[in-house]
């Protein structure tokens with residue numbers, strides 16, 4: 001009985017491979033040779049083991065920027081940020097706090113529907129998480145992942161960003177084992193301090209030379225300055241020839 005069973009598995013696999021190949025060809029035909037943006041082929045394999053190194057770089061080559069927004073989703077600020085991103089054909093990564101996602105599943109779905117990516121930013125936003133027991137870190141990370149996934153309708157959560165950047169070797173490992181790449185940043189706009197729109201824009205423009213991943217916030221208080229700064233940054237980024245990308249997953 002062992003042989004036919006094995007054989008049938010092989011056939012199933014072959015059919016699956018063939019249909020995946022056919023799908024790839026169809027996608028290639030749709031996008032033409034210059035495609036890339038919106039390609040369906042880079043979907044993550046569920047349960048795929050990812051690197052536990054903190055990501056800073058873009059997954060695309062060239063002059064890129066990875067916009068990241070933390071601490072949302074927020075019913076006031078997230079829609080404004082989504083509208084701006086759409087206006088400029090830009091994409092971003094949203095690092096969500098689990099209970100915020102749970103409270104606003106409509107926003108989580110909108111974020112995903114617009115082609116943006118999801119990132120786990122823990123349950124409680126405990127910036128001293130690096131001093132806490134591993135079991136606590138694990139619960140903070142995995143409970144938030146589930147809340148975000150459920151709110152999104154089952155979309156992959158591809159990154160984990162520790163609150164305040166308080167990563168530990170354990171939290172990086174736990175994230176990676178659960179398919180989430182630890183996510184850092186190169187440019188801290190310090191928008192959460194509300195230093196003024198000019199200052200946020202200035203910091204982003206000057207510090208982008210350090211690397212492509214820019215940290216901003218769509219939750220955690222009034223983000224009026226962030227929204228205004230983004231409205232100035234997006235056209236500037238386009239004029240400078242940046243393309244919008246995502247961090248390496």
Ligand SMILES: [Zn+2]
Pocket residue numbers: 070071121125163164
């Ligand atoms: Zn945060």
